[in-house]
Amino acid sequence: MNINSLRNNFDKLDPHGLGERLRSVRARTEALCAPLEKEDHCIQGMLDVSPPKWHLAHTTWFFETFVLLPFGQNYQVFHHAYGYLFNSYYETVGTFFPRSQRGLLSRPTVAEVYNYRCHVNAALDQILENYTGQNWQEIAERIRLGIEHEIQHQELLLMDAKYNFFINPLKPAYHSQSPIRCPEPPPLAxxxxxxxxxxxxxxxxxxxxxxxxxxxxxxxxxxxxxxxxxxxxxxxxxxxxxxxxxxxxxxxxxxxxxxxxxxxxxxxxxxxxxxxxxxxxxxxxxxxxxxxxxxxxxxxxxxxxxxxxxxxxxxxxxxxxxxxxxxxxxxxxxxxxxxxxxxxxxxxxxxxxxxxxxxxxxxxxxxxxxxxxxxxxxxxxxxxxxxxxxxxxxxxxxxxxxxxxxxxxxxxxxxxxxxxxxxxxxx
Amino acid sequence: MNINSLRNNFDKLDPHGLGERLRSVRARTEALCAPLEKEDHCIQGMLDVSPPKWHLAHTTWFFETFVLLPFGQNYQVFHHAYGYLFNSYYETVGTFFPRSQRGLLSRPTVAEVYNYRCHVNAALDQILENYTGQNWQEIAERIRLGIEHEIQHQELLLMDAKYNFFINPLKPAYHSQSPIRCPEPPPLAxxxxxxxxxxxxxxxxxxxxxxxxxxxxxxxxxxxxxxxxxxxxxxxxxxxxxxxxxxxxxxxxxxxxxxxxxxxxxxxxxxxxxxxxxxxxxxxxxxxxxxxxxxxxxxxxxxxxxxxxxxxxxxxxxxxxxxxxxxxxxxxxxxxxxxxxxxxxxxxxxxxxxxxxxxxxxxxxxxxxxxxxxxxxxxxxxxxxxxxxxxxxxxxxxxxxxxxxxxxxxxxxxxxxxxxxxxxxxx
Amino acid sequence: MNINSLRNNFDKLDPHGLGERLRSVRARTEALCAPLEKEDHCIQGMLDVSPPKWHLAHTTWFFETFVLLPFGQNYQVFHHAYGYLFNSYYETVGTFFPRSQRGLLSRPTVAEVYNYRCHVNAALDQILENYTGQNWQEIAERIRLGIEHEIQHQELLLMDAKYNFFINPLKPAYHSQSPIRCPEPPPLAxxxxxxxxxxxxxxxxxxxxxxxxxxxxxxxxxxxxxxxxxxxxxxxxxxxxxxxxxxxxxxxxxxxxxxxxxxxxxxxxxxxxxxxxxxxxxxxxxxxxxxxxxxxxxxxxxxxxxxxxxxxxxxxxxxxxxxxxxxxxxxxxxxxxxxxxxxxxxxxxxxxxxxxxxxxxxxxxxxxxxxxxxxxxxxxxxxxxxxxxxxxxxxxxxxxxxxxxxxxxxxxxxxxxxxxxxxxxxx
Amino acid sequence: MNINSLRNNFDKLDPHGLGERLRSVRARTEALCAPLEKEDHCIQGMLDVSPPKWHLAHTTWFFETFVLLPFGQNYQVFHHAYGYLFNSYYETVGTFFPRSQRGLLSRPTVAEVYNYRCHVNAALDQILENYTGQNWQEIAERIRLGIEHEIQHQELLLMDAKYNFFINPLKPAYHSQSPIRCPEPPPLAxxxxxxxxxxxxxxxxxxxxxxxxxxxxxxxxxxxxxxxxxxxxxxxxxxxxxxxxxxxxxxxxxxxxxxxxxxxxxxxxxxxxxxxxxxxxxxxxxxxxxxxxxxxxxxxxxxxxxxxxxxxxxxxxxxxxxxxxxxxxxxxxxxxxxxxxxxxxxxxxxxxxxxxxxxxxxxxxxxxxxxxxxxxxxxxxxxxxxxxxxxxxxxxxxxxxxxxxxxxxxxxxxxxxxxxxxxxxxx
Incomplete structure (x- = not known):
């Protein structure tokens, strides 16, 4: 599997810069979940929504599946069932848990998902620090794709949290930053x-x-x-x-x-x-x-x-x-x-x-x-x-x-x- | 209501030619139904299908609604409920009977639908024969649209009959003209x-x-x-x-x-x-x-x-x-x-x-x-x-x-x- | 298959009397359908309803399946597919056409169903006239059951016709015998x-x-x-x-x-x-x-x-x-x-x-x-x-x-x- | 509202004994939830199931609604929305949150539900300790009903936890007490x-x-x-x-x-x-x-x-x-x-x-x-x-x-x- 068509200016992208961006994006996902209670991580308010916990795990699965499994040296899969649980829709990777039932899973717990993230982060660090092989270009492109993928899920996380809170009669708030009142906009031209x-x-x-x-x-x-x-x-x-x-x-x-x-x-x-x-x-x-x-x-x-x-x-x-x-x-x-x-x-x-x-x-x-x-x-x-x-x-x-x-x-x-x-x- | 945008070479279209085409198309719809039993006229084999009887009536309703009611002189509506029954989806004309239930109506009978067709045909003939007024252009364009509309429903009629017969375990045939066996086609170039x-x-x-x-x-x-x-x-x-x-x-x-x-x-x-x-x-x-x-x-x-x-x-x-x-x-x-x-x-x-x-x-x-x-x-x-x-x-x-x-x-x-x-x- | 438990005073029931009752009940079913148009025979207004045509055929199938096939001498099945089409719910007799789709069948036509009735009636007449064998008791009991079964479907026929007409916006009437206005009833005691x-x-x-x-x-x-x-x-x-x-x-x-x-x-x-x-x-x-x-x-x-x-x-x-x-x-x-x-x-x-x-x-x-x-x-x-x-x-x-x-x-x-x-x- | 028909041997039931039973049953509910993670408390694996958190709250709501609100002196409702959230099906008490959506609520959190339990427990203690009024009989009967009600929900809790774990591909266990292997039973007599x-x-x-x-x-x-x-x-x-x-x-x-x-x-x-x-x-x-x-x-x-x-x-x-x-x-x-x-x-x-x-x-x-x-x-x-x-x-x-x-x-x-x-x- 070679994703040549992804190839663009990655040659300019050094492992160090890529690693920094990777870590900062991965950290931002977790920061976005910080205001959530453990209970909030489990909810699928409607079919389009995924539980926040699932986003945390799926973005990790993406790196595990597309970077660590094909290119990691001696990479040990974190849990044999996570490939099934956290594959979203990649039919050619294997079967996956029904999307409509993502909100029915209390396990893995939030803590276990964070362990999963740590495990995969560590393995990614290792690749970024040590790898000098012929596949570097391919690996870098896939890590870059995984980063952009995770950023997409950051937006989904916010969309989903907003929806999950909306349907709750207690009207919980995700944060306390009230919107800034806007001045009257200029006329439409x-x-x-x-x-x-x-x-x-x-x-x-x-x-x-x-x-x-x-x-x-x-x-x-x-x-x-x-x-x-x-x-x-x-x-x-x-x-x-x-x-x-x-x-x-x-x-x-x-x-x-x-x-x-x-x-x-x-x-x-x-x-x-x-x-x-x-x-x-x-x-x-x-x-x-x-x-x-x-x-x-x-x-x-x-x-x-x-x-x-x-x-x-x-x-x-x-x-x-x-x-x-x-x-x-x-x-x-x-x-x-x-x-x-x-x-x-x-x-x-x-x-x-x-x-x-x-x-x-x-x-x-x-x-x-x-x-x-x-x-x-x-x-x-x-x-x-x-x-x-x-x-x-x-x-x-x-x-x-x-x-x-x-x-x-x-x-x-x-x-x-x-x-x-x-x-x-x-x- | 003026459908200027329909206007094209209609000025060349004389009432006589238009009337001939109208009558021949209307007759063909009925000819297409000739092989059907009365029972076949009532069936809606799936949601996309309409009973043949409905097609016979709806194409008639189209002329009644868009030609005869606005332009017919002293035109008498055939039946006050047909506007509701045979409007397909024109929200701005009025409410209509649910599409999914078209197969639940035994009445009007096939014979009554044919009476409806006769009634409307006669009124169209009258317009075509007598009308010389200022609205002629508009009327001709609408009749032309009604003709093309009815031809579309002729295809639907065949699609629907094919489907209705297909789901019947008795495997009835619409006609006995077996397909011609084809010679081997030339290679795809x-x-x-x-x-x-x-x-x-x-x-x-x-x-x-x-x-x-x-x-x-x-x-x-x-x-x-x-x-x-x-x-x-x-x-x-x-x-x-x-x-x-x-x-x-x-x-x-x-x-x-x-x-x-x-x-x-x-x-x-x-x-x-x-x-x-x-x-x-x-x-x-x-x-x-x-x-x-x-x-x-x-x-x-x-x-x-x-x-x-x-x-x-x-x-x-x-x-x-x-x-x-x-x-x-x-x-x-x-x-x-x-x-x-x-x-x-x-x-x-x-x-x-x-x-x-x-x-x-x-x-x-x-x-x-x-x-x-x-x-x-x-x-x-x-x-x-x-x-x-x-x-x-x-x-x-x-x-x-x-x-x-x-x-x-x-x-x-x-x-x-x-x-x-x-x-x-x-x- | 012996339905001993049905046995009661049938010994008193002579073939002649049974035949008369059979013919009069069979005729009444048809009389009940007389006010219906062919189109009315095909409609299944909701899942509980069966088309009148289906009742005409199913009651006939009952005699064919439970009397003529086991006991008729040289009885020829009327149509090989009717066993599938007109079995209502007898799993042990064989598979049957889905109940929910009874209204999707235009064929057999009403005329064909009447032919089916004639065919079965004739075969029943033959059994009633000629049979003197050892199975007479069993046959008579089954015919009697078929008669009562058909009477049950007469009531269903009326229930179903009433419903089918009710949902039709044209509000058709089955007959013109308006209900008799009732006098005030005595107080509830x-x-x-x-x-x-x-x-x-x-x-x-x-x-x-x-x-x-x-x-x-x-x-x-x-x-x-x-x-x-x-x-x-x-x-x-x-x-x-x-x-x-x-x-x-x-x-x-x-x-x-x-x-x-x-x-x-x-x-x-x-x-x-x-x-x-x-x-x-x-x-x-x-x-x-x-x-x-x-x-x-x-x-x-x-x-x-x-x-x-x-x-x-x-x-x-x-x-x-x-x-x-x-x-x-x-x-x-x-x-x-x-x-x-x-x-x-x-x-x-x-x-x-x-x-x-x-x-x-x-x-x-x-x-x-x-x-x-x-x-x-x-x-x-x-x-x-x-x-x-x-x-x-x-x-x-x-x-x-x-x-x-x-x-x-x-x-x-x-x-x-x-x-x-x-x-x-x-x- | 007087539930005379509940009246039986309650006169023999002193406040002290009733209080002890109440406290031990309430504690057992919580003990049954002890093996569950917070995440497990939120899951509704199918429509018949309720999240464990909901059982903890609903049994509490029962006492609040039927004992504390009618009979508590100066009882302060814990949260104005809980009556809506935790009423199961008592139409005459008021509207209630749809049963099918109990698994869509991350809030109140488990901790908040435990606070609710404490609040209600304290108010019940107060009634049991101090009450000497004319309504004692009625109150005692309602508390007794609430106790039996909570025991019913203990069984439901176990049924629901069993189901929720069953559908999870990770096959979590509620506890580690494997079933005892049974000897061959005596023949059925x-x-x-x-x-x-x-x-x-x-x-x-x-x-x-x-x-x-x-x-x-x-x-x-x-x-x-x-x-x-x-x-x-x-x-x-x-x-x-x-x-x-x-x-x-x-x-x-x-x-x-x-x-x-x-x-x-x-x-x-x-x-x-x-x-x-x-x-x-x-x-x-x-x-x-x-x-x-x-x-x-x-x-x-x-x-x-x-x-x-x-x-x-x-x-x-x-x-x-x-x-x-x-x-x-x-x-x-x-x-x-x-x-x-x-x-x-x-x-x-x-x-x-x-x-x-x-x-x-x-x-x-x-x-x-x-x-x-x-x-x-x-x-x-x-x-x-x-x-x-x-x-x-x-x-x-x-x-x-x-x-x-x-x-x-x-x-x-x-x-x-x-x-x-x-x-x-x-x-």
């Missing part, structure tokens, strides 16, 4: 872009990327406009006030069915109390801030809002074409707030961080796409159906994890993602 | 096409189209090759023999789940009997013909076959770019056989007729898409999510109904469609 | 009975019975009172008006769950229209008659009404102890009205006919119960769990089919039965 | 009993009982025989070896459906490994002991075994009539082994302890039954439908909790109960 043939996708010479961002390729854009900022709670309230959740003509057929089956009346985490809307977040419940961007929408809701506005969602090509020229700055995981912030400048803003932006693009392979060889080929490619692309990262995404070419993807009915919405239109 | 910016979509000056085919627009193609013919049963048997239905790595994640949940081992209508594969068709069961194109595949199976072949499915742009240069010739509904035929020439063939071809393109709005105004806007646009595009028509599609730009669409797990598969690859 | 050891169950010397009525056995009754008549719609309306469908404390736990899951607010076939309650019946919809007995209740509703009344339902022993002394008179299938009538005399009345009466007795084997040998043992015995006993027959039960010892049984949530309610209480 | 009118049910003068055991009443028994001991694993293996799980004729209809839907091939906790049967228990997995009584059967399996044996299950009247004459001795919770033991003497044995014995009696009200007044009336009465009675207690039942008249009840498909089987037959 429009940036114009000329179309033509453009290139999108990741350039192999530009450092790490996932396979689904490659190859860089030409595409044709029409002239378009992009909204300067994310849609706010205030704007979304107008949509609700216009009875949009009761008007079939604004919705895709599957969306309308979902709205009715699920009884949706507002985004996830909105709670109507008498005449007020409360928002349930990681810091508990608070009155909705009208100036914040609207969050935790499904694609269906984003699409309906766009239709109601007489606009549309951007394509992922349009989004990337614009974003690629901008520096990666914004409100990320690194701030420790894990809550979207309001737009604070009148130009084009919020493309990175705050909230993932739904695009109107189904998640499909780029022309010429090749998935990674072997089991790692299951990482992204097999999900390229029935999902929609989101772009730009969120307040739960690490800053050094995101790129202009980064493609996130979720089924159109998903709402526990830190997702938001930006409008576009044809010129 | 590859046509090469140079990429660049091309235009696809329907040109408004070129006659009727559905809204989802418009507007004509530029897109960028890479160089590609297209297989000369459809994949055959013989080729698909190799895929099965290679244990592909048991190998997760060949499948999309949703496809693999579906294969296992549904216990798929072969395409729909394939029946293993001892060491033989039988095919269940409208003429009953017969030994599979290895030279025929493989039919009644889901998108998941078409995609897995392509992956197994080291190829891919074409995009809808590639398909249309190639097909647009070809005459519309092939094995259509008009032959009365309703069964795909084998490839009989060595060049590029079978693009039209025989079987709809799955493309790798999700069903999405074209850039600049506008759905029809009013309730007719629900015809196509609201389904642009979670479905895949098929192209080219089938042996159950009328010849004068299909075009290069025609976009059919179904969820990726659908198999009762007359669907097949053609391969493509990058140069 | 109480008959007192002294307890002690009594005998219930069928006495083998007293003619035909099903195995579940045997053996006659002793049981102990406490002193009790029995209500003189069935509970009326007026009385049940008081229960509804007292918000009983919203008060958990009146209901069994399973009943309360069912009320909420199903959204029950009234018995089946009650339709609230503005301020009126309509009843949907075989003669279409009409204003509810307050003087009629309340019909189409589940056990849960009957039990809740009794609790609300401060009374209870009778046990089956109590019911039988009282009924055994009464002549079998009442409003039966024979009248052709198929609708319950109001109480018309002030003494104990309505025990037979009008409506089956829910008892508080779970359907269990009597002490010493032996089911029939062989496949016929599946007739009754295997259902002795999770069902409740009803007594006395209904307006859709044939008069010569019912007895004091007759035990009908349905799951406690069933409502499409012609079921009603009589109260009892301890002294 | 039969005790004969003469029938007639007998009395069963609890006598009000004989101390505590639940409402469902009352009133003591006459019933009529036929002559019968009762098996001397429980059926063993060896005997049940013969049943399995006779392909009984594949033979429909041995099963009730609902049982046969369940066998096939659930894929049952053996009792719960039996695991086939190559040619051996392992048993999964609270001490982990071990080879099955042929001499042990067969455990964790559904009613359907017990009934099928009896039919296969040519016998039947006893009625609850028969069982009680026999058991009432025996001293309450056996293998109970008190031993700390929580595993059934083999029969060790040749006479009538094992009626109490080891395993609950399925009877053929549906759970129904006794003649003259009155449930407790108010919300406590929901304790037992509302479940008297669709459940079967079990008798005699198990190795997870406290010795001082069981009586001859004690009626346990579960739906016929339940298998996580410590249930077994004893045969009976008619003379």
């Amino acid at each position: 429009w940036m114009e872009y000329e179309g033509g043939i453009v290139e999108i996708g990741h350039d192999d010479d530009q450092g790490f990327s996932f396979d689904n961002e490659r190859p860089r390729h030409k595409t044709f854009l029409r002239d378009f406009r992009l909204g300067t900022r994310l849609i706010t709670n205030a704007e979304y309230l107008s949509f609700i006030a216009d009875k949009s959740y009761q008007r079939a003509e604004l919705w895709l057929s599957d969306g309308w069915r979902t709205v009715n089956e699920q009884g949706w009346q507002a985004p996830l985490y909105w709670i109507k109390e008498e005449n007020n809307w409360l928002l349930s977040g990681l810091a508990g419940q608070h009155l909705i801030d009208l100036n914040e961007p609207v969050a935790h929408l499904s694609y269906y809701e984003a699409d309906a809002f766009a239709r109601w506005s007489g606009k549309r969602l951007p394509t992922e090509s349009e989004w990337e074409y614009v974003a690629a020229k901008l520096p990666i700055e914004g409100n990320f995981l690194d701030s420790g707030r894990f809550h979207p912030d309001g737009a604070r400048c009148s130009g084009l803003t919020q493309l990175y961080g705050d909230l993932w932006e739904w695009t109107q693009s189904p998640y499909q392979p780029y022309p010429g796409f090749r998935s990674l060889p072997g089991a790692l080929g299951e990482y992204n490619g097999k999900f390229m159906c029935n999902q929609m692309v989101l772009r730009g990262g969120s307040c739960a995404t690490a800053k050094d994890h995101i790129r202009a070419s980064y493609r996130n993807f979720f089924p159109p009915g998903s709402r526990w993602v830190f997702s938001g919405l930006r409008l576009a239109e044809d010129l | 590859w046509m090469e096409y140079e990429g660049g910016i091309v235009e696809i979509g329907h040109d408004d000056d070129q006659g009727f189209s559905f809204d989802n085919e418009r507007p004509r627009h530029k897109t960028f193609l890479r160089d590609f090759r297209l297989g000369t013919r459809l994949i055959t049963n013989a080729e698909y048997l190799s895929f099965i023999a290679d244990k592909s239905y048991q190998r997760a790595e060949l499948w999309l994640s949703d496809g693999w789940r579906t294969v296992n949940e549904q216990g798929w081992q072969a395409p729909l209508y394939w029946i293993k009997e001892e060491n033989n594969w039988l095919l269940s068709g409208l003429a009953g069961q017969h030994l599979i013909d290895l030279n025929e194109p493989v039919a009644h595949l889901s998108y998941y199976e078409a995609d897995a076959f392509a992956r197994w072949s080291g190829k891919r499915l074409p995009t809808e742009s590639e398909w249309e770019y190639v097909a647009a240069k070809l005459p519309i010739e092939g094995n259509f509904l008009d032959s009365g056989r309703f069964h795909p035929d084998g490839a009989r020439c060595s060049g590029l063939t079978q693009l039209y007729g025989d079987l709809w071809e799955w493309t790798q393109s999700p069903y999405q709005p074209y850039p600049g898409f506008r759905s029809l105004p009013g309730a007719l806007g629900e015809y196509n646009g609201k389904f642009m999510c979670n479905q895949m595009v098929l192209r080219g028509g089938s042996c159950a599609t009328a010849k004068d109904h299909i075009r290069a730009s025609y976009r059919n669409f179904f969820p990726p797990g659908s198999r009762w469609v007359f669907s097949g598969l053609r391969l493509a690859e990058d140069l | 109480w008959m007192e009975y002294e307890g002690g050891i009594v005998e219930i169950g069928h006495d083998d010397d007293q003619g035909f019975s099903f195995d579940n009525e045997r053996p006659r056995h002793k049981t102990f009754l406490r002193d009790f009172r029995l209500g003189t008549r069935l509970i009326t719609n007026a009385e049940y309306l008081s229960f509804i008006a007292d918000k009983s469908y919203q008060r958990a404390e009146l209901w069994l736990s399973d009943g309360w769950r069912t009320v909420n899951e199903q959204g029950w607010q009234a018995p089946l076939y009650w339709i609230k229209e503005e301020n009126n309650w309509l009843l949907s019946g075989l003669a279409g919809q009409h204003l509810i008659d307050l003087n009629e007995p309340v019909a189409h209740l589940s056990y849960y509703e009957a039990d809740a009404f009794a609790r609300w009344s401060g009374k209870r339902l009778p046990t089956e022993s109590e019911w039988e102890y009282v009924a055994a002394k009464l002549p079998i008179e009442g409003n039966f299938l024979d009248s052709g009205r198929f609708h319950p009538d109001g109480a018309r005399c002030s003494g104990l009345t309505q025990l037979y006919g009008d409506l089956w009466e829910w008892t508080q007795s779970p359907y269990q084997p009597y002490p010493g119960f032996r089911s029939l040998p062989g496949a016929l043992g599946e007739y009754n015995g295997k259902f002795m769990c999770n069902q409740m006993v009803l007594r006395g027959g209904s307006c859709a039960t044939a008069k010569d089919h019912i007895r004091a010892s007759y035990r009908n049984f349905f799951p406690p949530g069933s409502r499409w039965v012609f079921s009603g309610l009589r109260l009892a209480e301890d002294l | 039969w005790m004969e009993y003469e029938g007639g009118i007998v009395e069963i049910g609890h006598d009000d003068d004989q101390g505590f009982s639940f409402d469902n055991e009352r009133p003591r009443h006459k019933t009529f028994l036929r002559d019968f025989r009762l098996g001397t001991r429980l059926i063993t694993n060896a005997e049940y293996l013969s049943f399995i070896a006779d392909k009984s799980y594949q033979r429909a004729e041995l099963w009730l209809s609902d049982g046969w459906r369940t066998v096939n839907e659930q894929g049952w091939q053996a009792p719960l906790y039996w695991i086939k490994e190559e040619n051996n049967w392992l048993l999964s228990g609270l001490a982990g997995q071990h080879l099955i002991d042929l001499n042990e009584p067969v455990a964790h059967l559904s009613y359907y399996e017990a009934d099928a075994f009896a039919r296969w044996s040519g016998k039947r299950l006893p009625t609850e009247s028969e069982w009680e009539y026999v058991a009432a004459k025996l001293p309450i001795e056996g293998n109970f919770l008190d031993s700390g082994r929580f595993h059934p033991d083999g029969a060790r003497c040749s006479g009538l044995t094992q009626l109490y302890g080891d395993l609950w014995e399925w009877t053929q009696s549906p759970y129904q009200p006794y003649p003259g039954f009155r449930s407790l007044p108010g919300a406590l009336g929901e304790y037992n009465g509302k479940f008297m439908c669709n459940q079967m009675v079990l008798r005699g207690g198990s190795c997870a039942t406290a010795k001082d909790h069981i009586r001859a008249s004690y009626r346990n009840f579960f739906p016929p498909g339940s298998r996580w109960v410590f249930s077994g089987l004893r045969l009976a037959e008619d003379l």
